[in-house]
Amino acid sequence: MTSPTAALSAAGVSIWLDDLSRTRITSGNLADLIANRDVVGVTTNPSIFQAAITAGVGYEDALAAQAAAGASVDEAIFAITTTDVRDASDIFRPLYDATKGVDGRVSIEVSPDLAHDTEGTIAQAKELHAAVDRENVLIKIPATKAGLPAITAAIAAGISVNVTLIFSLERYAEVIDAYLAGLEQAKAAGLDLSGIHSVASFFVSRVDTEIDKRLAAIGTDEALALKSKAGVANARLAYELFEQKFAEEGAKALVAAGANVQRPLWASTGVKDPSLPDTLYVTELVAAGVVNTMPEKTLEATFDHGVVTGDTITGAYADAHAVVDGLAAVGVDFADVTQLLEDEGVEKFIASWHDLQNTVKAALESAQ
Template sequence: MNQNLQALQDAGVSIWLDDLSRQMIRSGELSSYITDKAVTGVTTNPSIFAAAFQDLSQYGAELSQLKADSVDVEEAIRRLTSRDVAEACRLFTDAYATSAGYDGRVSIEVAPTLAMDTAATIEQAAALHELVGEPNVLIKIPATQAGIPAIRATVAAGISVNVTLIFSIDRYHEVMDAYIAGLEDALAAGRDISTIHSVASFFVSRVDSEIDKRLNDIGTPAALALRGRSAVANARLAFKAYEEVFGSARFTALAAKGANVQRPLWASTSVKNPDYDDTMYVAQLVARPTVNTMPANTLAAFADHGIVSGDTITPNLDDAAQVLDEVQAQGIDLAEVCDKLEHEGVDKFVVSWTGLVEGVTVALARA
């Protein structure tokens, strides 16, 4: 086991890989991530699958059969992605069992085109959960305004959820409330809430990318000194919110009946600015219990030279608040930034989904 990654895991951070393909599963590459790099879960997105489905050596036979059966493109996507996710889930059976369900998780996302449709999101979340058919699957639902009631309803149905595309602390509070309300609904319906798990995916690097652009435009020494600090500060304050909500009397009452916390997950952790330390969104966001989902290059960088120096979140909460106060003092509206990033995030997801649909359409034609 890589020592740097083992140290990160020992510090309370679950390491999940932000990548998946059938070739990775069947070649043994994913298994090697599990045994050698402390990876205990996987997250996916349409862009990842769009690239994977072009490999006809892996998908050709199934694509040919789907074509022969006159299956439409979106149904073909659901079947192919769910099969890969199910196969990956089975590789994580041990991690799932030994962690009592916290880890060993593989995520599959509801079509991004449904991000503003609550009813359709609820329906597809249930369908994907049934289609994958493995207990350690997580259904990804975006934290849009329409997604919030869908999260509650999906959790109430006993389905474990990865809430994605969170940028603001205010929206994060809505996400946590939806999860807890869903648990309360599930309990009232007689469900065993100990089997329900969730993570809340708080996006990191995109916050710096947007705020740094604005700080550069301001251009003063005080503004420039704040570059590369907003994203970590925002995430650290999200962890503070997590501790407050899941330490509340409301959740404590549910925990007594078996409820699990909804762990913060740090997403978008690859560094976009080459001048920054390529492990900063990992090393500076260490606390128990969190998840960090990394693309392969970030994982490799941390394995090579990442440093774990204990909890880097809770001792720095005052500094985090000060950083964001100073950013706002520069005239930057954090609420507006987060709202912009959420809308852009949905748009990017839809673009990725469109690319996936186009890619599978081409692959079906070639099959």
């Protein structure tokens, strides 16, 4: 009997786990998820590392070693997180080799404090890439205005990138353009384009959370009929845009020269509203060549009772456009929603980062 996660993989979706910790690595849990849950990659973010290191389990020796070495708070965080990502990358290396670099990927994010600092982002992307020192690492750069030229610069330098915090189609188009510009520069510099990969992380559930709040405030039957439809519709239209952009002549020429398409990745796929099916943002977003990065709870729900019926995206573009048009008709300002979510996303990651700094600071002081 084929499991739902195996069926999802067979439908062309790469399952990545949205979590990482030292305990997952050393206990064999990560290897078990690869073997038994069809997991082929991992994403991390400041909130994930904040939760893992604050829990303390598995980090005592590493923190003590950093304290003994006289490391600063940021140096300790850098050393600990890059070690976790390096070790996870080694576990995924066979998958990376088997998929020619498409999967077997582990992501690590630049400091959220750099979200509006282009040059600082470029410098840290290079620093993280060198420190992890594994071909299958992806450096996460946020899709802020300042992040866009940093994406181009990193790609141009041959660094594979996971672009994160994408909420709007307009910004997603700019992200694809930034990737293609980086590939053009890499090609001009004589780099092997086939070794450069990228994913574009399009956030899903947070869109529904904000828009459903606005629909409830409007309160009409027309508004309430659109509840919990925006996130999936927005993601489906992102896939439509992906198909359109990579069918353009410039993109096709780069692919013909050996470049890879920048794959869409569905992020924020844990359901926030308990009244919704817990696999909604998995089973309704199936298409060839996408990544779905799931919290473990969503992964286990999908494995247990996900119903995978094949492609649920490419035949649904008309319906998705109708949802967006309907939202505008009842007075929801989609552009305002997506800008708010980008701003909040950056703020949340900065808050988690500062919490992590405080946790590590206290640990280093107590270890001295």
